[in-house]
Amino acid sequence: MNLETTSSWFLMAAFVLYCAAFIGFVLAVTGRRWADRSPEQHQRKWGWVSFGISAAGFGAHLAFFFTRWAAAGRIPTSNMFEFMTFLAMMTTAAFLIIYALYRSPVLGAFAMPVGFVLLAYAAVFPQEISPLIPALQSHWLMIHVTTAAAGEAFFAVGFAAGLMYLLRVVNFKPTTSGGRAQVFFVELTIFTVLAIVGFVGTVFTFKGAGYEAVFLQEKSSVDQKGQLTTTEETVTYTMPPIVKPYNSEMVRMTPFLGMKEPLFETPSWMNGVNAGRKLNTVVWSLLTAAIMYAALRLILRKPIGAAIQPALDGMDPEDLDEISYRAIAIGFPVFSLGGLVFAMIWAHKAWGRFWGWDPKETWAFITWLFYTIYLHLRLSRGWLGRRSAWMAVIGFVVVMFTLVGVNLVIAGLHSYAGV
Incomplete structure (x- = not known):
C-alpha cells in the first residue's frame, strides 16, 4: 500500500470519527432528558466521550495530512481538495480549543457538522496528487495558506456559536414584522446549510451512478x-x-x-x-436543498429553527455570544497575517507586486474588512447579542463566497483553485 492510498484511508477514518463525534454530542444534548443520572452528569460524560472521539478524528486527519505531504513531496494545500481538507482539519482544531475552554457539548453538535461537511465537500474535487504550477512553488505557500485557513477555521466556530445564539433567542412565533424577518433569515441560514449538504449528496449520487x-x-x-x-x-x-x-x-x-x-x-x-x-452544480444544490427543506417542514409542521430550539434549553445566551466573539477574536489576527500580510509577500515573489486587485485578493480584503467592522462595532459600539451573532453568521458566508463563489463568477490569477 503506497502513501497516497494510506493517506486516503486516514481521511476516511477522520470523516467517520467526526460523524461519530457529532452523534455523541447530539446524544449529550438530547439524551439528558431520559438519562438515569442527572442531566448535568449525562451531558458532562457524553460531552467528554465525544470530545475524545473528535480528538481521535483530528489525529487521523493529521495522519492524512502528513502522509499525503510525504507522498506529494510538498505541503498538501495547493488545490481545492487539499485546501478544503486542511480547512476542515483546522476547523476541528479550533473547535477542540474552544471546547476545552468552554466545555459546551451543544457547541459540538453545531461545530462538528461544519468540519465533516467541509471534508465531504472536499471529496467532490479531483484527489490525484499533481505537480505544483510555477506560481505555487514557494515556501510562502505553506505560510500563507495554513495561517489563512487557521483564521477561517476560528471564523467557522464563531459562525456555529452565532447560529446557536440566534436559534436560542429568536421567537419563532413572532407578532411583529421585525420578528418575522428574524425567523425568515434564520430559516434562510438553515436552507444555506442544507444547500451545502445537498451539493455533497447530489455530487456523490450522480458520480456513483456514473452519469456523464x-x-x-x-x-x-x-x-x-x-x-x-x-x-x-x-x-x-x-x-x-x-x-x-x-x-x-x-x-x-x-x-x-x-x-x-x-x-x-x-x-x-x-x-x-x-x-x-x-453553475449547474449550484442549481442542483439549491433544488436538493429546497426538496429537503420542504420535506422537513412537512414532517416537523413548524420552522426548522423552532424544532431545534428546545435542544438549546438551559444554554445561557450570553455564553454562546461570548464563545462566538472569542472564536472570531482568536481567528482575526491569524487571518490578518495569513490572508493579507503573508499573501502580499507571496504575491510580490510570484508576480512582482504586493497587490493587484485580483478577485481573490479583493474578496480576502473584504473578508478582513468585514471582521474588522465586527470587532469595532462590538468593542466600541457595544454590539452584543443578536447583532453580533448575525454578523458572525454573515461573515462566514462572506468567507465561503471568497473560497468558492469567486471562482464561479470571475476568472483571475487564483482560478487554478477552482479546478
Whole structure:
C-alpha cells in the first residue's frame, strides 16, 4: 500500500470519527432528558466521550495530512481538495480549543457538522496528487495558506456559536414584522446549510451512478498582439446539465427523468474556470436543498429553527455570544497575517507586486474588512447579542463566497483553485 492510498484511508477514518463525534454530542444534548443520572452528569460524560472521539478524528486527519505531504513531496494545500481538507482539519482544531475552554457539548453538535461537511465537500474535487504550477512553488505557500485557513477555521466556530445564539433567542412565533424577518433569515441560514449538504449528496449520487454529459465549448480570447483567437475545449458534466456551458454544443448526454437536453445556457459574464459546470452544480444544490427543506417542514409542521430550539434549553445566551466573539477574536489576527500580510509577500515573489486587485485578493480584503467592522462595532459600539451573532453568521458566508463563489463568477490569477 503506497502513501497516497494510506493517506486516503486516514481521511476516511477522520470523516467517520467526526460523524461519530457529532452523534455523541447530539446524544449529550438530547439524551439528558431520559438519562438515569442527572442531566448535568449525562451531558458532562457524553460531552467528554465525544470530545475524545473528535480528538481521535483530528489525529487521523493529521495522519492524512502528513502522509499525503510525504507522498506529494510538498505541503498538501495547493488545490481545492487539499485546501478544503486542511480547512476542515483546522476547523476541528479550533473547535477542540474552544471546547476545552468552554466545555459546551451543544457547541459540538453545531461545530462538528461544519468540519465533516467541509471534508465531504472536499471529496467532490479531483484527489490525484499533481505537480505544483510555477506560481505555487514557494515556501510562502505553506505560510500563507495554513495561517489563512487557521483564521477561517476560528471564523467557522464563531459562525456555529452565532447560529446557536440566534436559534436560542429568536421567537419563532413572532407578532411583529421585525420578528418575522428574524425567523425568515434564520430559516434562510438553515436552507444555506442544507444547500451545502445537498451539493455533497447530489455530487456523490450522480458520480456513483456514473452519469456523464459532454459539451464542446468554443472560447474566444485576445492575445498579446491584439488578435482574436478561438479555441475549443471539452467540458464533462457528472450531473444532469440543467445549465450548459456558454457558447457550447452538446456532444452526448445521458437522459435523466425525460430531460434530453439542457434547459438554459450559462450567462456570458460568468467567466470563471468551468463556470458552466459549477453553475449547474449550484442549481442542483439549491433544488436538493429546497426538496429537503420542504420535506422537513412537512414532517416537523413548524420552522426548522423552532424544532431545534428546545435542544438549546438551559444554554445561557450570553455564553454562546461570548464563545462566538472569542472564536472570531482568536481567528482575526491569524487571518490578518495569513490572508493579507503573508499573501502580499507571496504575491510580490510570484508576480512582482504586493497587490493587484485580483478577485481573490479583493474578496480576502473584504473578508478582513468585514471582521474588522465586527470587532469595532462590538468593542466600541457595544454590539452584543443578536447583532453580533448575525454578523458572525454573515461573515462566514462572506468567507465561503471568497473560497468558492469567486471562482464561479470571475476568472483571475487564483482560478487554478477552482479546478
